[in-house]
Amino acid sequence: MNSNFMYGVGAVKYKNKEIGFIAKGSFDLGGTKPEATDIEAEQVPGAPVLVIPQSNGKIAPKFDMIQLNFESLHQLLGGALVKTGEKITGWTAPRDAMVMDGPWELALVSGQSILIPSATLLSDLAGKLTLTETAKIEVELKVTTPATAKVPPYGVFATGSLPAEWSDENNWLLPVPSETAG
Template structure:
C-alpha cells in the first residue's frame, strides 16, 4: 500500500464492538481548525501585530451507520433488546426499545483504514441518534458524531499509525482485529 495517502474506512471499533456498515460517502473526519486571537494596533492598520494561539486543530468524525439490526441499535443507542418468550438463551432479538436516559459510549476508539493506517483515539465519546428517511430509495440510519477529548492522563488526544507498527505506548488503544471482535460479539450473543 502507498502510505502517502489515507483513505477508505475499513472498520470503526469501540472496545470489543465493530460498528456495522457505514453509509457510503458519510464518513467525515470533521476536522476542526486551530483557533487564535489576533492583536491589532492603531499604528499598523490591516495587519495584526501579534497572533496568540488559543487551541490546536482537532477531529470530530461523523458517519452514518446503515446496518440497523437490533444489536446495532442497542450498542449505539442504548435501550433494551427484546426476545421471544421461548428464547430462554436470548440468542436472537426480535425487537428494540429506546433508552429512557442518555447513553454514554466513551473510551478508546479505532478507525481502521483500508490504506493500512489506524487512527487511535484514547478518549472518544459517541453521540448518536436514529435518523434518515424511510423511502424505497434510502434507509434509516444511526447518525453518529465521535467527539474526541483529552485523555485523563494528559496524553495526546489521537494518533495515526501504520496498523502493523503501532508504538508501544499506543498499543493499549489498539482494539481487537475486526475478525477477533466479531467472534467476541458472536460469543457474547450466545451468553
C-alpha cells in the same frame, strides 16, 4: 500502497469491536480549525504584531452506520437487548439521557489507523423507511482529552504497527510524547 495518502474507511471500531457498514459518502472527519487572536497595533497597519494561539484544530468524525441489527442498535444507542431464551429477539431504547464514551479506531484502506482514546458518542436512529433507502444510525464523535496526563487526544499510526499502549490492558491509550517532541 502509498503511505503518503490517507483514504478510505476500512473498519470503524468502538471499544475494539467493529460496528458494521458505513453509508457510502457519509464519513467526514469534521472538526474545527485552529483558533487564534490577532493583536494589532495602531503603529503597524496591515498585519498583527502578535498572534495568540487559543486552541488546536480538532476532529469530530461524523458518519451514518447502515448495518442495523439488534446488537448494533445496542452498541451505538445504548438501551437493552431483549432475549427469548438465549436468542436475541429485539432491542429497546434507553429511557434516560445517557453518555457513551470510549476508544475508537478508524482503520483506513490506505493502511493507517486513526486512534481516538476518548470520544463521546452522540447518535440517533434516523433515515427513511422506503424501498430505495435504509434506516441508519447517525453518529458523531466528540473527541475529548483522555483523563491520563499528557496522552494526546488522537493519533495516526500504521494499522499493522499500533502502539503497545493501544490495548484493553492499557486502557486504550496513546504513547505520551517526550518532552523534546513538539
